[in-house]
Amino acid sequence: MKSYDFKSVEKKWRQRWEETGVFHARNDYTLPKFYCLVEFPYPSGQGLHVGHPRSYTALDIVARKKRLQGFNVLYPMGWDAFGLPTENYAIKNHMHPGQVTVQNVARFKKQLQSLGFSFDWSREINTTDPEYYKWTQWIFLRLYEKGLAYKKEMAVNWCTSCKCVLANEEVVNGVCERCGSDVVRKVKSQWMLKITEYARRLIDDLDDLNYIERVKIQQKNWIGRSEGAEVEFRTTEGDSFTVFTTRPDTLFGATYSVLSPENPLIDKWEAKIKNIGEVAAYRDECARKSDFERTELNKDKTGVRIDGVEAINPVNGEKIPIFIADYVLISYGTGAIMAVPGHDTRDWDFARKFSLPIIEVVSGGDVDREAHTDCETGLMVNSGFLTGLSVADAKTEIIKWLSDNGKGAAKVSYKLRDWVFSRQRYWGEPIPIICCGKCGHVPLDESSLPLRLPEVESYEPTDSGESPLAKLTDWVNVKCPRCGGDAKRETDTMPQWAGSSWYFLRYCDPHNDKEIASGEALDYWTPVDWYNGGMEHTTLHLLYSRFWHKFLYDIGVVPTPEPYAKRTSHGMILGENGEKMSKSRGNVVNPDDIVNEYGADTMRLYEMFIGDFEKAAPWSSTSVKGCKRFVDRVWALQEIIIKGEYRAELEGDMHRLIKKVTEDIDNLKANTAIAAMMSMLNRIYETGAVTRGELKTFLLLLNPFAPHLTEEMWEICRFGGEVTGQKWPVFDSEKCVDETVEIAAQINGKVRARIVVGADISADEAISQAKSDKKIKDAIEGKTIVKELYVKGRLVNIVVK
RNA sequence: GCCGAUGUGGCGAAAUCGGCAGACGCAAGGGACUUAAAAUCCCUCGCUGGAAACAGCGUACCGGUUCAAAUCCGGUCAUCGGCACCA
Secondary structure, three states: OOOOOOOHHHHHHHHHHHHHHOOOOOOOOOEEEEEEEEEEOOOOOOOOOOOOEEEEEEEHHHHHHHOOOOOOOEOOOOEEOOOHHHHHHHHHHHHHHHHHHHHHHHHHHHHHOOEEEEEEOOEEEOOOOHHHHHHHHHHHHHHOOOOOOEEEEEEEEOOOOEEEEOOHHHEEEEOOOOOOOEEEEEEEEEEEEEEHHHHHHHHHHHOEOOOOOHHHHHHHHHEEEEEEEEEEEEEEOOEEEEEOOOOOHHHHOEEEEOOOOOOOHHHHHHHHHOOHHHHHHHHHHHHOOOOHHHHOOOOOOOOEEEEEEEEEEOOOOEEEEEEOOOOOOOOOOOOOOEEEOOOOOOHHHHHOOOOOOOOOOOOOOOOOOOOOOOOOEEEEEOOOHHHHOOOOHHHHHHHHHEEEHOOOEEEEEEOOEEOOEOOOOOOOEEEEEEOOOOEEEEOOHHHOOOOOOOOOOOOOOOOOOHHHHHHHHHHHHHEOOOOOOOEEEEEEOOOHHHHHOOHHOOOOOOOOOOOOOHHHHHHHHHEEEEEEEEEOOOOHHHHHHHHHHHHHHHHOOOOOOOOOOOOEEEEEEEEEOOOOOOOOOOOOHHHHHHHHHOOHHHHHHHHOOOOOOOOOOOOOHHHHHHHHHHHHHHHHHHHHOOOOOHHHHHHHHHHHHHHHHHHHHOOHHHHHHHHHHHHHHHHHHOOOOOOOOHHHHHHHHHHHOHHHHHHHHHHHHHOOOOOHOOOOOOOHHHHHOOOEEEEEEEEEEEEEEEEEOOOOOHHHHHHHHHOHHHHHHHHHHEEEEEEEEEEEOEEEEEEEE
């Protein structure tokens, strides 16, 4: 026997698979289908990261097993290629970002192919391909048509030196990552998508989805539903502002109110504000901080009292001071709050600092010492007509009173904010809108899509903070499609998230030039049966794509209200030192090196064996060798083949192994499936031989994990055809059970002996058999037996005194 | 700070529903084969004491519930992911 030459074997089978197209999903819509999806990568300049194959291998195993189980499997791959890093690389190296993308994609594809994934490459997509982004633009036009895309003044990060808009990531400690200059908040008109319109459905529909629990929880908290009331406060200026509160019951305890520094009422009151200088300075200071810095709880509370205007508490007519403070955000709620220091921790801290009155309105705490936030117990006090009620009843009563008197109403509020959809960058989908002085925003006609990204000289943003597209006057200046007058194209582009919000639909029918995908293809393939991706995408990509899908469902484009039936998430692969892999830390492992030295099968096995799929795991170059040894030991089985089916001594083990591997794959526990196969291999070597029947089953079970090795051995052993044409093995549950089991015999919960009993033994028999064991007999000698327990197939516990 | 998660030998980890902690693998030590090395094969391998039998301790830390806790409850500490223009 020659030693296993993984290089030539892997090459041979990859060529064979490519020639026969055995992994192409079939367009026969009568077959049972399985749509298996992994997040498509961003083709970065660094090449494939060892983290990518973790997720891809796990679902490749699922896809390969499902095919053997008779499903028509769609397991596609593509490129999410628009985005900032490519653009920045292009600027730095004076290349076209499209060219950079072509290079990166070629490298990624070669790397992925070297790992033997069973992707259907005939359905490959690329978000930067005009034939693809035509449909991204088409969806945007539908959103615009339905009033879900609108323009709004928003604060952006502005580098005072580069004179351009920065992504949050490009702002490090308040300064520009590139030049180190100060970054300020600057207001710009931005395209927004009304995801908030879908907030309720995005939360409620989670209940019926098979998502891992932490994903559901994180999405729920991100959307942040809270029930309460809106209350209108009139001011001494005769105007008013509205606050949102989850505790309308405490309205009698509101002793001041706070507006966000950006609140436009301040400008309106300018002439009346005596300390306008101080107020303006504070507003300026806040403009430099991010929301994140502003809302940090343990920071010192800051704020400025507005001297000259007061608010009126609607429930008792009392005048209360108005502050501006940075912990109130314009982007959440109404940009104004009522402050109840007795019953809210932040308000309490603030009131203490500014010596404001603290009134107790719910009994049971000590509001002089700390805020009393418990609303389960305690009754209303100092609260007029609410006094004596429970908090829950007081909420109902006050909301009724507010609506009856036209001073407020019940309100459900969400933390979720609308999606900022504009980028002042080049490398993204152009927004298909024309701005006309007379007609306003005019959408392009569908027939003129795709609106192609034009060639520009330089990809640097302009000094005014506009996209580089703004420099192309020939492209920008157009006639208005509605009135024929002079008009300009929108020069902002879409964010990277746009293309990835619907890509799974395109895989169903990727070459369709009439529609996103045909109705039949969507009816058959959607929803995605299993979608795996990183935890870091939970609140953005995953939520955005659910939003777009629901919208497409509402306008009749897709047949299901949800895109993904099941969602799982993988942990990161860390460097050998346990830290995140990065160039700067110098702990990057290149998948190419592993494939070259050990082969794709070993790489796949190692990444699956590394530990719990959902948890982060550090890379270990020595542990890879263990998987290589396993591969070689499997290869060596061909030396000891004998004729026959399952031998009696291994029959139970074989059935248990089929059960274990089958179930573990479905539960994403490839690590324990591999451990079980290693144990079986050890067991086979103990017997000194393997029968053809046993080897067949073993190779079938191992095939999804190590496809090249198993195909080669299948061929060498002349088992007939190829593994890809076989049926997944089935187990007989009766044969999985042993007749006898070894159980523990405990005294007071401590193991004192192990005994072998029949699997079906009764409790009495098990206990008496335990008592007849010498050690147990000695241990209970002269003691009183308090209790005796038998846990079937596990243990006997005798409690003595 | 807020939201979500994690913490088990020298290392990666395993352990249906609360039921024998450490499966499987790596590293290490010892042995076989070899002129030698590599590869391969066999043995040992949580900690402490003991020649051994065995005993005690042990799943981040403190406390609780239970016949029984890695698992459930309360608290503490540490680490990681996300925080809306990175993808």
